[in-house]
Amino acid sequence: MKFGVVTFPGSNCDYDAYTAIKVLGEEVEFLWHKSSDLLNSDVIILPGGFSYGDYLRSGAIARFSPIMKSVKEFAQSGGLVIGICNGFQVLLESGLLPGALLRNAHLRFAGKYIYIKVENNSTIFTSVCQPGEVLKIPIAHMDGNYYNFDGEIEYLKKQSQIIFRYCDKDGNISEAGNPNGSIYNIAGISNKEGNVIGMMPHPERAVENILGSSDGLKIFESIVKSFSKGMAIERA
Amino acid sequence: MSNKKATVFVRLKDGVLDPQGITIQKAILNMGYDQVASVRSGRFFELEINAEGEQGDKKIEEICSKLLSNPVIENYTVEYEK
Structure with missing residues (x-):
């Protein structure tokens, strides 16, 4: 299975992602923002x-780059896409x-290990996580305060699109475990x-214990497992 | 053809939390101006565009909705000047 990691001007976790996939033992290649070629990546x-200095709004300029046009088409035809932080x-x-x-909400950059609860493991x-499993994963962001209208949140809940929620060490969803003010403690969603x-x-x-946690590897292992089972293709 | 000038104001929608506005308000209150009941922050852009009349207005509207504002959380208004 082949992973493609997009590099925008200002990306600084592209090498981390590349290395994580190497640790995972899968094929990985960088994709340049000015190219529209996804190099036959599976994810x-x-x-x-x-990206682009976070000018205007985080992600607002990157959206119009040539590679994103291809990524959008890829996603809309069922291709697997994971966006981390920026x-x-x-x-x-x-x-x-x-x-x-x-x-x-507190207007400060938040960079630390936090805990997230797997709300949906299907x-x-x-797919390799247990229902309600608590993962220890770091955050590093200034604009991570997820917002949506109340009605939309209800819809996301109903559709099981809320995948991760901030929690404490024991998996309790609490205000204390919410590092940025995200509505409903949302840390990750799917389409x-x-x-x-x-x-x-x-x-x-x-992805390695020497880094403080290897829980992040489960996300990438899940992708590989689902892909090899044909789950991705079936859904596409 | 002369350039058309437009000033675009982008504001957070009502009800969307504005932590910057709240913090600025706190600073104002700390300065002793206790009459200030609320502060909302926003931003503005000055555009010059080589298109006249309604066609130019339409282009600016497109730029506002596609790029300058995020319609999920923000509204925009445009003021034109010749």
Whole structure:
């Protein structure tokens, strides 16, 4: 299975993502923002960072890059896409995922290990996780405060599109466990079809115990497992 | 053909939390201006466009809705000047 990692000007987690896939033992290649060629990737990773300097709004400019036109077509035809941090912001700006990310409620950059609860483990991206499993994964962002209208949140709940929620160490969903003010403690969501996911925490930074956690590897292992089972193709 | 000038104001929609506005308001209150009941932050852009009349207006509207504002959380208004 081949992963493609997009590099925008200002991406700074592209090498982390690349290395995570190497640790996973799968094929991986970088995709340049000015190209529209996805190089036959089976899954696209939109990495974290500050694409185009975060000018205007995070992800707002990246959305119009040549590679994103291809990524959008790929996603709309059922291709697997995961957006991490700034990549999540790009997916929201592109309209591939619903909602928006506001400035953190406390107005400070948040960079630390946090805990997220797997709300839905029957997705392509969480298939090796247990129901309600708590993952220890770092965050590093200024604009991670997920926002959507009340009605939309209800809809996301009903459709099981809320994949990860911030929690404490024991898996309790609480205000104390919410690092940025996200509505309903939302840390990651998918599209309705389930082939596109966006999340603020950085699983690619938690793939070896020496880094403090290897829980992030489960996201990538899930993708590989689902793909080999044909889950992705079936849904596409 | 002269350039058409437009000033675009982008504001958060009512009900969308504006932590920057709240923090600025707190600073204002700390300065002693306790009459200030609320502050909402936003941003503006000045555009010059080589298109006249309604066609130019339409282009600017497109730019506003596609790029300058995020319709999920923001509204925009445009003021034109010749």
